[in-house]
Amino acid sequence: MASETSSSAPKRSLGGWALIAVPYFWLFLFFLVPFFIVFKISLSQIAVAIPPYFPAFDLGQGLQVLFADLKELSLENYIFLTEDDLYWRSYVSSVTIAAISTFITLLVGYPLAYGMARSPKEWRPTLLMLVILPFWTSFLIRVYAWIGILKNEGLLNQLLLTLGLIDQPLTILNTNIAVYIGIVYSYLPFLVLPLYASLEKLDGTLLEAAEDLGCPPWKAFWKITLPLSIPGIIAGCFLVFIPAVGEFVIPDLLGGSNTLMIGKTLWVEFFNNRDWPVSSAVAVILLLILVIPIVLFQNQQQKMAEREG
Amino acid sequence: MTRGPSWFNVTSLVLGFSFLYLPILLLVVFSFNESRLVTVWGGFSTKWYAELLRNEQLLDAFWVTIRVAFFSATVATVLGTMAALVLVRSGRFVGRSLFSGMVFAPLVMPEVILGLSLLLLFVAMDQARGFWTVMLAHTTFAMCYVAVVVQSRLVGFDKSIEEAAEDLGCPPVRTFFQITLPIIFPGVIAGWMLAFTLSLDDLVIASFTTGPGATTLPMKIYSQVRLGVTPEINAVCTILVGFVTIGVIAASLATKRQQVKRERDERAAIAGG
Numbered sequence: 001m002a003s004e005t006s007s008s009a010p011k012r013s014l015g016g017w018a019l020i021a022v023p024y025f026w027l028f029l030f031f032l033v034p035f036f037i038v039f040k041i042s043l044s045q046i047a048v049a050i051p052p053y054f055p056a057f058d059l060g061q062g063l064q065v066l067f068a069d070l071k072e073l074s075l076e077n078y079i080f081l082t083e084d085d086l087y088w089r090s091y092v093s094s095v096t097i098a099a100i101s102t103f104i105t106l107l108v109g110y111p112l113a114y115g116m117a118r119s120p121k122e123w124r125p126t127l128l129m130l131v132i133l134p135f136w137t138s139f140l141i142r143v144y145a146w147i148g149i150l151k152n153e154g155l156l157n158q159l160l161l162t163l164g165l166i167d168q169p170l171t172i173l174n175t176n177i178a179v180y181i182g183i184v185y186s187y188l189p190f191l192v193l194p195l196y197a198s199l200e201k202l203d204g205t206l207l208e209a210a211e212d213l214g215c216p217p218w219k220a221f222w223k224i225t226l227p228l229s230i231p232g233i234i235a236g237c238f239l240v241f242i243p244a245v246g247e248f249v250i251p252d253l254l255g256g257s258n259t260l261m262i263g264k265t266l267w268v269e270f271f272n273n274r275d276w277p278v279s280s281a282v283a284v285i286l287l288l289i290l291v292i293p294i295v296l297f298q299n300q301q302q303k304m305a306e307r308e309g
Numbered sequence: 310m311t312r313g314p315s316w317f318n319v320t321s322l323v324l325g326f327s328f329l330y331l332p333i334l335l336l337v338v339f340s341f342n343e344s345r346l347v348t349v350w351g352g353f354s355t356k357w358y359a360e361l362l363r364n365e366q367l368l369d370a371f372w373v374t375i376r377v378a379f380f381s382a383t384v385a386t387v388l389g390t391m392a393a394l395v396l397v398r399s400g401r402f403v404g405r406s407l408f409s410g411m412v413f414a415p416l417v418m419p420e421v422i423l424g425l426s427l428l429l430l431f432v433a434m435d436q437a438r439g440f441w442t443v444m445l446a447h448t449t450f451a452m453c454y455v456a457v458v459v460q461s462r463l464v465g466f467d468k469s470i471e472e473a474a475e476d477l478g479c480p481p482v483r484t485f486f487q488i489t490l491p492i493i494f495p496g497v498i499a500g501w502m503l504a505f506t507l508s509l510d511d512l513v514i515a516s517f518t519t520g521p522g523a524t525t526l527p528m529k530i531y532s533q534v535r536l537g538v539t540p541e542i543n544a545v546c547t548i549l550v551g552f553v554t555i556g557v558i559a560a561s562l563a564t565k566r567q568q569v570k571r572e573r574d575e576r577a578a579i580a581g582g
Binding site: 012013015016019020022023024026027028029030031032033034035037038041108109111112114115116118119127129130131132133134136137138139140141142144145146147148149151155185188189192239242243245246247248249253263266267270271276279280283286287290294297298 | 448
């Protein structure tokens with residue numbers, strides 16, 4: 001079907017054009033144009049005014065003014081980002097925290113997805129529903145729920161103290177460990193779903209054949225199940241890693257004052273320091289960092305779709 | 310795999326699902342706590358729910374949120390369904406890859422970037438910020454989720470029924486409403502619900518794009534959470550969780566029933582014909 005529709009441009013009625021034009025125009029105006037504005041403002045100067053920046057250039061005022069304005073453009077905000085090591089460390093620490101969390105999510109999510117894919121067929125729709133349901137409940141609420149569990153006088157410490165496993169309450173809230181827990185918890189469904197999809201498709205007879213030939217289960221897992229589930233692992237890891245890099249709510253609520261993440265830095269720059277040009281520059285760099293994984297992810301998805309189709 | 314589930318699989322399922330559900334469960338349980346201390350159990354009580362009904366700021370924020378979510382989900386469903394039809398049915402046109410890029414990119418884009426860029430757009434347009442700007446912002450990112458949900462429904466759909474209708478002289482708009490829409494309807498409903506809950510949840514984009522008089526519930530919750538955990542917030546969260554859980558379960562039961570009915574109808578049609 002896809003090859004049939006895309007091989008030739010079909011004759012389109014007026015309605016057909018309108019169907020394309022409406023969502024196209026909407027996304028163009030509210031998604032693409034704003035990026036250019038962010039880019040433009042990242043090149044302008046901060047001002048004590050409302051809005052708090054000097055316009056960098058204005059297309060409405062004719063070419064001559066535009067050229068005059070273009071000379072005024074400055075990379076000052078970007079130079080500022082390289083001078084203050086807060087930004088540099090925020091980027092590195094965001095990527096590190098996201099990568100570590102993604103790895104832990106994989107360690108937690110793999111047995112869950114595996115258990116689901118190996119469960120009796122009649123359980124599977126219910127189990128799938130149970131994984132999707134937390135995705136529908138508020139992100140903010142799920143992060144908030146951990147504050148009561150992790151804080152010093154919280155439920156986890158109470159439990160551990162009662163069991164006599166520790167004498168002193170552990171400090172977990174407001175550390176990077178709490179951020180890891182928050183990210184793993186919030187993004188677990190994103191990893192489990194694609195992984196489950198690829199594990200469920202796995203041909204069970206391959207494992208039976210390995211077993212018949214005397215292969216021990218752990219070796220069969222290592223040689224058969226794991227390699228065949230790699231597409232699911234990659235897709236799931238991207239789905240956790242990409243949004244985790246720009247995460248704001250989790251580091252802000254669970255992390256401490258020394259938890260650096262770029263989403264938080266951008267927020268503080270914008271709302272507390274009211275420096276719109278610098279926060280725009282931070283956003284542009286964040287976007288550049290994320291472009292690579294996003295493109296890799298879309299390529300992988302396309303390859304998977306082609307293999308199936 | 311005809312053998313029963315192994316102990317390893319059962320253990321990983323139990324541990325995995327406890328991890329997913331225990332925190333929410335604890336939050337719900339402690340919303341019924343008599344004591345003001347959130348982590349010490351002081352007996353069963355519903356007083357925090359009664360307190361909520363007297364908190365006018367919170368109720369205001371709740372209504373703003375519901376209105377934003379309702380309008381943005383509805384507009385996003387229309388636009389997202391159109392976008393899905395374009396992606397699956399419109400074949401090649403100039404700028405197609407840009408279009409699909411714009412549909413898929415917001416799904417992985419950090420919210421801080423979406424929020425900041427939309428705010429700067431509204432400022433550049435000299436648009437007063439408030440209810441409508443939040444609604445427009447939510448519509449934009451929610452329509453992409455709707456497009457993905459509806460698209461997956463459209464892909465597994467027998468195109469020959471539509472072609473038959475058009476060959477018999479049915480105009481395209483009527484074909485859409487009489488044939489295409491009823492078949493993709495479960496996807497459209499799921500898309501609307503997803504858009505609604507995304508809007509209900511969103512803190513970051515709303516914080517950037519809102520203005521005076523349009524504080525949403527997540528913003529209100531966030532500002533109180535920063536001051537510490539309180540039983541009132543637990544109660545608000547419990548209501549929201551309950552709301553969403555009932556909605557999702559009801560929708561999945563309805564889809565299932567419809568599916569069973571359709572299968573029965575198809576069998577009857579084959580037997581009759």
